[in-house]
Amino acid sequence: MTAEERHNRRYLPRFTLGLGLVALTALVLLAFILVPRLRMEEHTLVSPIEVTGVPKGYIVARQSHTRAKIRVVGLPADLAHIELLRLQVDLPDQPALDGSYPVTPHLEGAPPMEVLEVNPPEVHIRLAKSVKRDIPVQVRIEGKPAPGFRLGKVTVTPSLALASGPSEVLEGVKAIRTTIVSVSDATAPLSIKVPAENADEDLLTLCPELFTVRVQVEEIHATRRLPGIPITTGTDEPRRIAVTPETVNIEVTGPARLVEKLKAGTGISAVIDTRELKAGIYVRRAAITLPEGVDLINASPELFTVTIPDS
Structure with missing residues (x-):
């Protein structure tokens, strides 16, 4: 046996053991990386879009999308708190009155998860001056009183509503209509509190939110x-x-x-x-x-x- 053969026989077990330890360590590290990845799940949700940075005295008059679809991937335990994920459109310091802006996911307070897609990735926003104006209130009456009775005087309190919203919307509003007040088969006066009917995609804010409608029902x-x-x-x-x-x-x-x-x-x-x-x-x-x-x-x-x- 030559000297080289004796040297290889002496050091081969050590080399083999070292190589095995390296391989085992690599497998452990790979397991730490791959096993969680294998447990990852993908979820899709639809979340409202919050617009921030609107200049003082202005209001969002039109917004192409108020919600966006978002795809995320994460561990099941983390995805259980997916509702903490928020979508925002952050306007710059001096935004254009008419422009498109990216939708940004905000993970503040949410567990770690990866955002794969936001659809739509941006929204079109139009800003307008916010104004206030008193607008007459109209009552919507439906139905007929019982036989032998007739509809008398109808009053609403207050008769004017303070409306605030985009100037371009308020310019076209001549009256605020209440939701329907039914007088079907009525035999006595009615007094009821009702809200205004939804209009202009809820762009207007009304004060007050409820109106008292009094309807006189008189015998014929x-x-x-x-x-x-x-x-x-x-x-x-x-x-x-x-x-x-x-x-x-x-x-x-x-x-x-x-x-x-x-x-x-x-x-x-x-x-x-x-x-x-x-x-x-x-x-x-x-x-x-x-x-x-x-x-x-x-x-x-x-x-x-x-x-x-x-x-």
Whole structure:
């Protein structure tokens, strides 16, 4: 055996052991790198876009996109807090009134994750001066009251709303309309608080946000003439008494639902009380009784001749 062979035999085990340790270390490092990568997951979410840096006295009048789709990759535990990821458009110190700006992901407070894509990557923004103006409020009424009732006066408080928003939007607004107030089958006055209907993509801010609407619902009144109502002397009068004329014609008024149903002998009576009268001839008025809610306009004739015979 030569000297070289003896040298190789002596140092070969050491070299092999060293090479094995290096390989093992490399495998461990590779595992630390690849195993988490193998556990990585990709998520997609839609997030609102926040615009920052709007100059004082201005407002965002138009924004091409208010939300963006974002694809991220990260560990499952980190992706559980994906809602902490925010999307922003950071305007420069002196932004153009009309321009496009990149959408930037902000990971402040969020666990580490990699952003793969933001779609759309930029948004178009138009700025306008912010102004305030009082605008009349209009009430939207829908439906009809119950039969026999009609719509009366409608009021809204306040009658003016202080609106603030882009000048180009406010210029075209002539009135602020409330949401629908239904009066379907109503039989009594209504008082309700309602908001304004959504308009102009919520670009306007209103003060107040709620308006008090009062709606008068009135009964429809009718007038009716009822002829030939019999004159009686009451059930407690045993004597045979003559009344001339024997009937009275009356004119009444009241809610149409009541007046239209009136009939002689049904809630209507014309009575001359003769219980305290002795035999003789008298001129008396008849007491006319009507259903509650119905009023007498006139009666013809007003006076009657009452003849009470001797017993």
